[in-house]
Amino acid sequence: MSKPTPLSGFPEFLPEQRVVELQVIERLGRTFELHGFANVETRAVEPMDQLLRKGETSKEVYVLRRLQAEGDVDADSAAQFGLHFDLTVPFARYVLENAGKLEFPFRRYQIQKAWRGERPQEGRFREFTQADIDVVAKDELPFHFDVEVARVMAEALSALPLPPLKLRVNNRKLIQGFYAGLGAPDPSAVIRIIDKLDKLPADKVGELLVSEGGLSEDQASRCLQLAEISAADSSFVEQVRVLGVEDDLLETGLAELAAVVEGCRSLNGDRFSVEASLSLARGLDYYTGTVFEIHMEGFEFLKSVGGGGRYDALASDGRTTYPGVGISFGISRTLVPLIHRGLLGSDRKVPSVVMVALADEESRPHSDVVAQRLRARGVPTEVAAAPQKFGKQIRYAERRGIPFVWFPGGDGGADQVKDIRSGEQVDADADAWTPPAEDLVPRIITHTQEELS
């Protein structure tokens, strides 16, 4: 077999890069669990009729076929299955399937791969990992859960070693109420047109609001003014009021959006911020209130790196409706570009903190015992692969990023441990010595684009 080449759209990491992804997944999971979110993992496949319900993504599905079913497609039930393209469709199915066994309101997080048969491009993959949190209830889901999922995701994101992330929030009731109160003949049409603001200049969108949205020049202008409003706190409410539109749904939307933004405010900082962003619509029809989008500073070309919102009918079996609110965060979407550009990495190719040196092959059992004593106290340790000269063994550790080399003492002499970064070497007891806490797991290393250029 000749050397294989990477598969476009199916990113993989080297061990020292995978460390970053593992730590990100671990930190996200820890925060979600601190807030009582239970982990769920769903199978990779769903029946095709489930996957095709979201019209716009139907073409991106990978369909499964058993090889032995070749030429006999109809007889093979697997022909009706495809790989899931997100974690929302499988979760909605899971909720319906297990409704009798779940306790509602049900908080769940899910960190899994999904697949889309898209043309791969940077930040768009055919296989990718994402982290979703959702709260789903039976019949009714109180609004305070919108604030909760926003705050939980905000807390989780603010702990990640990434460029500054921004959680943009808006509310469909707010914009729909505004357009209705303004007298727009078709508020949904206005939403669709306003949604083009990230692709078209404002004056062009203004023209469309008149020609296609059926608005007057003044109405169109006020819609554009609304879309320009953004704020890191509830001060946006006053800015909206200045536009002079009155509507009950608008009022509900303003109050809800203010609650979400204020609920996340304490998490605003250098690495994370929340913003009421009144141009945000998220085209998808099923959002009915709060909508979210996550952006990463300096990586605007990725567009959003996450999103979500409130859907009053996440799932329904005809009799019972299950409303939900949730946010999805793109782990591959953010990590792959950062890691492949060298902006994010770790200082170690192996988990080992210590490598126990080997005087000769005969003393391997002794080195093994030393290693096992260190492991017994939670210190990841490996033994040198071969009894080379100590200088070579140290370089072996160095190449892997292992910070400490341990020299078992011979003939009653004390063991010694050497920090190969500083060169410092001291007597040590394998039953007592502990590395500095910050050396216990590989360290994440970040660079800015400026540093590398």
Place this chain on the structure above:
Amino acid sequence: MSKPTPLSGFPEFLPEQRVVELQVIERLGRTFELHGFANVETRAVEPMDQLLRKGETSKEVYVLRRLQAEGDVDADSAAQFGLHFDLTVPFARYVLENAGKLEFPFRRYQIQKAWRGERPQEGRFREFTQADIDVVAKDELPFHFDVEVARVMAEALSALPLPPLKLRVNNRKLIQGFYAGLGAPDPSAVIRIIDKLDKLPADKVGELLVSEGGLSEDQASRCLQLAEISAADSSFVEQVRVLGVEDDLLETGLAELAAVVEGCRSLNGDRFSVEASLSLARGLDYYTGTVFEIHMEGFEFLKSVGGGGRYDALASDGRTTYPGVGISFGISRTLVPLIHRGLLGSDRKVPSVVMVALADEESRPHSDVVAQRLRARGVPTEVAAAPQKFGKQIRYAERRGIPFVWFPGGDGGADQVKDIRSGEQVDADADAWTPPAEDLVPRIITHTQEELS
């Protein structure tokens, strides 16, 4: 949408069951990392030509096709991809692809799903999770790594909350040397016939050894005697010597097998044992020395729940050969039957240790602050969903298995926390109170089959 039904062969867990799987994965990973094994995750798909190299599984592969490529299969490159059916084929490809960037000997662990289009049956799934450890080197891999992977997997398995597991070990050099030293015309044919001992009675296998293996009655009898030998220590060596066969390869095999069994001996106990088992052959041609198989007591119908061995050519690019040794453990294979029979579970449907009660909706911000103070010290906490009567709120916690309910004090009164299992209620400070360590994460609960019947 009507209520969906489970998909045969694609097992899923309820949240309180998933907890068990998560903890098993976490414990395995922790042990592997303590021994310096680095985590790797490979993409789910491989080119079909890679997947079809292992002849016997070729029919079980799920082939991927993009939905939009319908009727245009040849033009779609994804038509050449399938889901991996194990973690060895992808790992071999990963090693070749990244050989220049990896440090050898390379210890890696991988815990991922794999897929096979088999007829589903109990313990055989179409989608399943497995945990693999392997050490791979360039050109040469010293034998001591055989002992190491056995010991690492033994240590990992002995820490799992499962029925007793047995690691059976044998060595291809030992049996091949024995058959050759015995004068068998075709030692490989003897291996294939002896391998049928788990399906056929010994006398029938003896007949085949004569009729198809070309052995004399006496030779056949000694082969059967060899296959009967098993031991928890190196005492098997003497039992083999009694059979009076002499051969250099046999000697090497005996020494290697003794080293592996002795290396794991300290881990023998109630829940785990290692056994030299001289009938074990593992049909696969690529094993060249040590072979492993894992069995679970009381679940013999599952056959093996893991296996592996030494392959002197895990991967090769034509110039360089990468020998490896590894063991794979079936997480779904063991957990799904245990969990679905009620033999294994957890005591909580949510990660929350504490539920903060809610006096009325107005005091939600106060309850939120209490919860956040507990979380700040690592205590998973949720706030009651609605300000029902306290009795109802306690039952809400009870249904989820949350052990503690927290009552925020009003008007200067102290907070109180109630252990709803014992009923004990005490004054508590959210900045200081900590639950007992054993309540911090959900507890695994095991039952024996006798208890349930």
